[in-house]
Amino acid sequence: MxxxxxxxxxxxxxxxxxxxxxxxxxxxxxxxxxxxxxxxxxxxxxxxxxxxxxxxxxxxxxxxxxxxxxxxxxxxxxxxxxxxxxxxxxxxxxxxxxxxxxxxxxxxxxxxxxxxxxxxxxxxxxxxxxxxxxxxxxxxxxxxxxxRPEDICVIRHTGGTTGRPKGIVSAFDQAARISRVMTPERRGADGALRQLVCTTLAHAGGMMADGVLRAGGSVVLQDGFDAGEVLAAIERERVTCLFLLPPLLYQLLDHPDARRRDLSSLTTVTYSGCQASPARLASAVRRLGPVLVQVYAQNETGGISVLTARDHDLTRPERMRSAGRVLHGVEVAVRDAAGRDLPAGEQGEICVRSPGVMRGYWKQPELTSQVLREGWVHTGDLGRLDEEGYLTVVDRIKDMIVVVGGHVYTTELEDLLNSHPEVSQSAVYGVRDADHVERVHATVVTVPGAGVRAGDLRAMVRERRGPLYEPARIDFADSLPLTDAGKPDKKLLQRRARERAGTPSPA
Incomplete structure (x- = not known):
């Protein structure tokens, strides 16, 4: 104040x-x-x-x-x-x-x-x-x-659509930490810090707004995300920064106004919330310049790592598959199923300890004790740390598809599908058939005028990743359904797939 x-x-x-x-x-x-x-x-x-x-x-x-x-x-x-x-x-x-x-x-x-x-x-x-x-x-x-700093500031619920919602409890000092992580470091040419809020204030856009206002900046508020309106507002209001989930970033880049609007005021486009496609990120860098910043965070942990604008290097595209370097003051361990720390390069569950971790889940002590152990949050994300300290998130453990013969990591398959020149976005998810066998399904959004067929994409996957990764079914859609937070709604896609097949929902 x-x-x-x-x-x-x-x-x-x-x-x-x-x-x-x-x-x-x-x-x-x-x-x-x-x-x-x-x-x-x-x-x-x-x-x-x-x-x-x-x-x-x-x-x-x-x-x-x-x-x-x-x-x-x-x-x-x-x-x-x-x-x-x-x-x-x-x-x-x-x-x-x-x-x-x-x-x-x-x-x-x-x-x-x-x-x-x-x-x-x-x-x-x-x-x-x-x-x-x-x-x-x-x-x-x-x-x-x-x-007071130690008081409960916020109870933020996960955006799940089934089961009992999880209320994540954070104190004022913990909320302030994630707000600082979300605050852009780069200002406009005139020293301005001007955020466009086009996603709900209940999510990360609101966290960024807190930091921007605390830093003496201003906010331009829109009632929801519309790519054309966002592009117009950036030009009209000389916006310097905004937060987008990756699917919304793709919609912005694909909009016909993206090339005619003056977006030169932008210094920071922060993205987070779900996995991003390296191919689409490279396109964004070519279109917008060195303004992309990825923040890897969870409500349970606060900020974990940041992939800076400098790290979005077109000469090192593999770097854009990572979530950046771990933040100062944050400890990250990659652990196996027995809880043992794994060496650099090996894959396991990402565990986080920092002053920014949650107090726990609201009125759910058993769940809190499962996720928060001895100060470490077990994130449910699979990942690895490399020798240079870059953290790569491979998949959500729950999103990983267990198929006959092995595991399919949804983000790897999405990255491959998105690399096709006629694919704009994709979502990969598992669907159990009548025999209770998990099958790989994908929903794909193509670029305007595309002629690619499901068989073409399956052949590409089979050639580059092998038959294990080949989707049993590929559907095409005009757009991906999104949750209220802006993430691809894979639960809805799974439900639709089960309804088409006449397969009952899992108990």
């Missing part, structure tokens, strides 16, 4: 036609914090957000933190039933709602009542109160922070 008050006249947030100065934003945060306390919201209570990328969303989150509350931000793309389960699970005291989502808010609170339902504007028929109106009646004096 002190950073905001140092230069109150600077532009801090843009959303549509609205432009908000740092002073206006700081006053809004203070008034909201006073309003929460006036309602009787206690220190340590849980505030849950159901909101899109509004300036008021950021302000509400910061106000809740100032009031000493822990915050949970719901993904908007999951079902009302799952949202209600999360609201109930984290013992939500206050639900703060985007006025565009009041209908969904009523569905949630009918199933999971809360003490205070607050809307960032007209509450409509929700039975809630207008938080902005409540804030207007409060003093604009600086609110004295009631939070």
């Amino acid at each position: 002190e950073t905001l008050r140092l230069d109150p006249g600077r532009e801090l947030a843009v959303h549509g036609e609205r432009r908000l100065s740092a002073g206006e934003f700081a006053e809004l945060v203070d008034r909201m914090a006073h309003a929460l306390v006036a309602l009787g919201v206690e220190r340590g209570a849980t505030v849950t957000l159901l909101s899109g990328n509004l300036p008021q969303t950021l302000a509400a989150r910061y106000a809740a933190h100032l009031a000493g509350c822990k915050v949970n931000h719901l993904y908007s793309g999951i079902s009302a039933a799952l949202q209600a389960a999360i609201v109930r699970d984290v013992e939500t005291r206050v639900l703060i709602v985007d006025p565009r989502l009041t209908g969904r808010a009523k569905e949630i609170t009918d199933a999971a009542p809360v003490r205070h339902l607050l809307v960032l504007g007209d509450p409509g028929r929700t039975g809630g109160q207008d938080l902005l109106a409540l804030a207007d009646g409060q003093p604009d004096s600086a609110f004295p922070a009631r939070c």
Whole structure:
């Protein structure tokens, strides 16, 4: 908050036609914090957000933190039933709602009542109160922070679509560490740091926004990802940085406006969240220049490693298959199934220890004890460290496909498919057949006008990787379905494949 008050006249947030100065934003945060306390919201209570990328969303989150509350931000793309389960699970005291989502808010609170339902504007028929109106009646004096570094800052749920959601608990000091990792080091030519937020504030885009604002920068908020709108905003607002998941980066590069828009203001395009294709990254470097930065992180661990812009070297394409060097202050061990550390170059589970690891899973002590052992988070990722200290993530252990005769690493097969000149994106996943045998399936998005056929791609895989990796089925799609966080939704693809084959879902 002190950073905001140092230069109150600077532009801090843009959303549509609205432009908000740092002073206006700081006053809004203070008034909201006073309003929460006036309602009787206690220190340590849980505030849950159901909101899109509004300036008021950021302000509400910061106000809740100032009031000493822990915050949970719901993904908007999951079902009302799952949202209600999360609201109930984290013992939500206050639900703060985007006025565009009041209908969904009523569905949630009918199933999971809360003490205070607050809307960032007209509450409509929700039975809630207008938080902005409540804030207007409060003093604009600086609110004295009631939070402490060791307090719980956030309970962030995984974006899974089945089973009990996992709430990952992080303290304020742990959340600040990942925010610093996400903060771009390079500014624009005029010294500006200007982020375009085009993915949900509930995910990594929000972590980057925290760091950008703390560093004296500003944010341009869009309600969702649309490649054409993103390209236009970069040019119009002279954006210097943004966060994208790899599938969204590919959509940006493939958009017809990508070559005619002025993207010269960009200094950093951070990508993370799922594996990226080295072939597509090379194309991005050729198009955008040396601006790509990969951050390898998990909510459970915080930041683990970074592949810098310099590491995106077209003369060393193999380097772009790695996740970069391990961050200072982070320990990484690659271990076998018995828990023994493996030497450089050998493959095993990536385990991480650092001050940024989670407290644990919310109200799931058994799961916490399985994943967090003696200070080490067992990530569930397969990988290896080389002699130069570069970490390569081979696959998620759960995504690895066990086939007759061996294992298929989905990311390796995706990299191979994406290297075909007529393939834009791909997703590889395992599907059990009627005999309960795992089969390799792939869904492929081709470039416009492509004539490649499934048999051509299977032949390429058979030639370069052998019959073990050859997909039993390749489907073509106009686009890959994505989760609310922006990752390829392989669970949905698997379900569709089972429905086509008439195979029941696994128990």
